[in-house]
Amino acid sequence: MKTGEPGLITTTLEKALEWGRSNSIWPLTFGLACCAIEMMAVQASKVDISRFGSEIFRSSPRQSDLMIVAGTVTKKMAPRVKRLYDEMPYPKYVIAMGVCVIQGGPYVEGYSVVLGVDRVIPVDVYVPGCPPTPEALTYGIMTLQKKIRGENTR
Amino acid sequence: MSEWVELNMGPQHPSTHGVLRLKIKVEGEIVREVEPVIGYLHRNAEKLCENTFFCDNLLYFDRMDYVGAPGMEVGYLEAAEKLLGVPPPERAIWIRTIMAELSRIASHLVWLGAYGLDLGMLTPFFYAFDLREKIMTIFVEASGSRLLTNYCSIGGVYQDFNEKIVQEIEDFINIAPSKIEELNSLFVKNDIFISRTKGIGYMSKEVAIDYGVTGPMLRASGVEYDVRKAEPYLAYSKVNFEIPVSSKGDNLARFLVRIEEMRQSVKIISQAIKKLPDGPFFNPKAKKSMMIRMRGEGEVYARTEASKGEFGVYIVGDGGVKPYRVRVRSPSLKNLSVLREIGKNVMIADLVAISGTTDLVFGEIDR
Amino acid sequence: MEFQPGEEKGKDGRKIIKVKKEDLLSTLESLKKKGFNHLSLITGVDRKDYIEVVYHLHSFESNEYVVVKTVTYNSKVPSVTHLWKSADWDEREEYDLMGIEFEGHPDLRRLFLPQNWVGHPLRKDYNMKNVQYINMDEDGEDYATFDPGDGW
Numbered sequence: 001m002k003t004g005e006p007g008l009i010t011t012t013l014e015k016a017l018e019w020g021r022s023n024s025i026w027p028l029t030f031g032l033a034c035c036a037i038e039m040m041a042v043q044a045s046k047v048d049i050s051r052f053g054s055e056i057f058r059s060s061p062r063q064s065d066l067m068i069v070a071g072t073v074t075k076k077m078a079p080r081v082k083r084l085y086d087e088m089p090y091p092k093y094v095i096a097m098g099v100c101v102i103q104g105g106p107y108v109e110g111y112s113v114v115l116g117v118d119r120v121i122p123v124d125v126y127v128p129g130c131p132p133t134p135e136a137l138t139y140g141i142m143t144l145q146k147k148i149r150g151e152n153t154r
Numbered sequence: 155m156s157e158w159v160e161l162n163m164g165p166q167h168p169s170t171h172g173v174l175r176l177k178i179k180v181e182g183e184i185v186r187e188v189e190p191v192i193g194y195l196h197r198n199a200e201k202l203c204e205n206t207f208f209c210d211n212l213l214y215f216d217r218m219d220y221v222g223a224p225g226m227e228v229g230y231l232e233a234a235e236k237l238l239g240v241p242p243p244e245r246a247i248w249i250r251t252i253m254a255e256l257s258r259i260a261s262h263l264v265w266l267g268a269y270g271l272d273l274g275m276l277t278p279f280f281y282a283f284d285l286r287e288k289i290m291t292i293f294v295e296a297s298g299s300r301l302l303t304n305y306c307s308i309g310g311v312y313q314d315f316n317e318k319i320v321q322e323i324e325d326f327i328n329i330a331p332s333k334i335e336e337l338n339s340l341f342v343k344n345d346i347f348i349s350r351t352k353g354i355g356y357m358s359k360e361v362a363i364d365y366g367v368t369g370p371m372l373r374a375s376g377v378e379y380d381v382r383k384a385e386p387y388l389a390y391s392k393v394n395f396e397i398p399v400s401s402k403g404d405n406l407a408r409f410l411v412r413i414e415e416m417r418q419s420v421k422i423i424s425q426a427i428k429k430l431p432d433g434p435f436f437n438p439k440a441k442k443s444m445m446i447r448m449r450g451e452g453e454v455y456a457r458t459e460a461s462k463g464e465f466g467v468y469i470v471g472d473g474g475v476k477p478y479r480v481r482v483r484s485p486s487l488k489n490l491s492v493l494r495e496i497g498k499n500v501m502i503a504d505l506v507a508i509s510g511t512t513d514l515v516f517g518e519i520d521r
Numbered sequence: 522m523e524f525q526p527g528e529e530k531g532k533d534g535r536k537i538i539k540v541k542k543e544d545l546l547s548t549l550e551s552l553k554k555k556g557f558n559h560l561s562l563i564t565g566v567d568r569k570d571y572i573e574v575v576y577h578l579h580s581f582e583s584n585e586y587v588v589v590k591t592v593t594y595n596s597k598v599p600s601v602t603h604l605w606k607s608a609d610w611d612e613r614e615e616y617d618l619m620g621i622e623f624e625g626h627p628d629l630r631r632l633f634l635p636q637n638w639v640g641h642p643l644r645k646d647y648n649m650k651n652v653q654y655i656n657m658d659e660d661g662e663d664y665a666t667f668d669p670g671d672g673w
Contacts, residue, residue, distance in 0.1 A: 028166075029166075029168045030166055031172060032172065032173055032194075032195065033172070033195055033197075033217070033220065033516065033517055034217055034220035034301060034302060034517060036172070037220060037221055037264060037301055038300070038301060040264070040267070040268075040279075040283065041283060041286075041287075041290075043279075044267075044279065044280055044283030044284065044286075044287075045280045045283060045284050045287075046283070046284070046287045059167070059168040061166075071195070072195065072197050074193075074194060074195060074196055074197060075653075075654060075655040076193055076194050076196065076633075076634075076635070076655050076663055077165065077173060077194045077195070078655070079655070079656055079657035079663075080165055080166065080194075080657065083657075084166055106202075106213055106214065106217070107197045107198065107199075107202065109202060109205065109649075110197060110198035110201060110202055111198055111201070111642055111647075111649055111652070111653070112196050112197065112198050112633075112634070112642075112655075113197055113198070130302065131300075131301050131302065133300055162661060192632065192633065193632060193633035193634060196633040196634065198642060200618070200643060201618075201642055201643055233533075236532060236533050237532065363558050363559060363581065364558075364605060364606045364607065365606050365607050366559060366560060366561065366605065366606075366607025377581060379581055384584050385584075385586070452531070452532040453531065453532065454531070454532050454533045455531075455533055455535060455562075455577060455588065456533065457561075464561070466561060466562055466577070468562065468564055468575070468577070470566055478566070479564075479566045479567070479643075481562065481564040483561055483562040483577070487610060487614075488607055488610075491606075491607065491609065491610045520633060
């Protein structure tokens with residue numbers, strides 16, 4: 001019931017910060033391969049990521065909080081991934097999207113693919129699938145939000 | 155004496171459509187030399203194909219041109235089925251035609267959305283992906299997957315078109331032309347778009363042929379060449395469509411050729427869905443228990459018109475269950491190599507507009 | 522199987538012209554004069570004791586397709602970059618992955634892999650177990666290394 005009276009919530013400053021942080025995750029525009037197309041679909045109108053406060057894809061790592069590693073990380077690309085991660089300001093988060101990023105996927109037997117991006121940078125949330133649907137990536141971002149807020153996900 | 159400054163663009167750059175790195179030498183704001191550096195998505199698909207069964211290799215082809223996966227499957231199967239001697243039945247051919255054309259529209263829509271972003275227009279991206287979602291629902295209904303469908307298989311297709319898919323495709327045909335017009339008007343009625351594309355990035359006919367450019371880029375330079383007409387495969391000889399050609403050779407021409415191609419694709423789909431014959435959708439010679447035992451000997455080259463250009467697959471078999479050598483003619487690789495020529499002596503901002511029109515997909519360039 | 526120069530028809534109905542390595546350039550030149558202005562593809566096939574090099578040519582005017590095939594025992598063939606510009610990257614790619622040296626190529630470097638990568642991956646005798654890693658130096662150039670501590 002709306003009475004017009006101002007409401008009152010008591011919380012700690014940390015909780016308020018976490019809440020704000022979790023609802024304004026700005027991802028980095030960082031598409032590597034197939035999964036990047038699904039990452040674009042997440043941005044588009046059907047599964048609108050801006051409902052979760054992540055609508056602004058920054059082109060520069062210095063302005064972003066979240067790196068969605070979307071697509072196969074090759075050995076040649078891995079030093080760049082590391083460097084981009086280093087350029088991001090704290091606090092920073094990483095979502096590994098797709099099996100190629102998690103463990104190599106269909107290219108696991110090859111000679112030029114890194115077997116999992118977690119050998120290069122720390123990963124917060126793994127989203128499996130080849131490629132994961134936009135819904136799955138949205139769920140991954142919601143899981144990350146829960147992680148930032150320190151909620152129990154189970 | 156003026157000084158040249160060397161700049162690096164990419165591999166992480168919003169307008170390189172993936173992991174392209176451009177080494178450019180600039181004099182003031184004019185690009186004097188541009189050298190693309192590729193290989194950041196080299197996933198050794200050709201090597202892995204040699205260690206995998208003929209039927210399983212399809213998955214690496216799906217992941218080449220990932221924005222239009224069924225088009226790639228068709229290209230591989232054209233070659234593999236000739237090598238193995240298992241031709242698909244008539245119904246499967248028509249189904250594949252529909253899927254290939256749908257994937258062409260899907261691929262062009264991604265390109266349209268991304269090209270809008272390159273030029274600083276955000277709105278067309280949402281419109282393009284809205285229409286693309288309709289194609290994705292058809293793909294999900296047919297194959298269960300959105301992007302990398304793995305729908306076609308050796309000797310036919312994975313499952314038959316049911317009534318729901320046919321209904322969805324008909325719905326798509328009804329709404330697509332008006333949506334494409336809407337998208338087109340978003341671009342061509344915009345003065346900024348016209349001034350950034352008209353007369354910029356000119357590529358002459360001779361340069362295009364010399365560098366082996368194919369697809370919409372070649373047609374925008376005035377060569378009427380389309381594998382669907384030159385060497386008809388699937389059911390393309392039985393449907394009516396036209397090849398859009400422009401003699402202008404600039405960015406705007408390449409844009410308009412792609413828009414017209416989408417219209418023609420809708421035309422092809424609407425004819426194919428009416429002509430869809432009854433019958434089996436799978437060649438019984440290639441049933442699931444036989445699939446990994448199929449042997450191929452000899453060598454076959456097949457070329458198809460993918461959304462980027464002429465996609466060729468060259469398979470050498472030594473009589474085993476796995477191919478001896480698989481080689482892919484990637485259209486995007488050739489289309490990118492011409493950037494060294496047409497990216498010279500332009501402004502840095504125009505370089506983005508030019509490299510955008512080449513329609514790069516790195517899964518296919520680096521493989 | 523002995524390599525015999527001559528003409529034959531492939532399994533896919535394309536005309537295959539087999540030539541000796543010495544006659545390769547003259548054959549391709551005469552084909553270009555006939556109007557084959559589109560070099561579609563250069564392929565190397567490792568046949569263990571020799572390497573087959575296959576050229577796919579296409580003519581836009583007459584819509585003909587022809588396949589030219591040659592063999593090389595010392596993995597060296599003459600470059601055709603002066604005839605078709607599209608051969609440039611194709612030859613670099615084949616040099617990178619197959620190890621064919623194209624004599625006369627203006628800029629024969631690896632296309633995909635770092636310059637000091639050891640071996641050519643598409644060769645049949647390439648050892649996949651010998652893992653190589655790649656790292657980046659301060660200029661942004663890549664280098665390959667066998668040391669897992671110095672690369673990814």
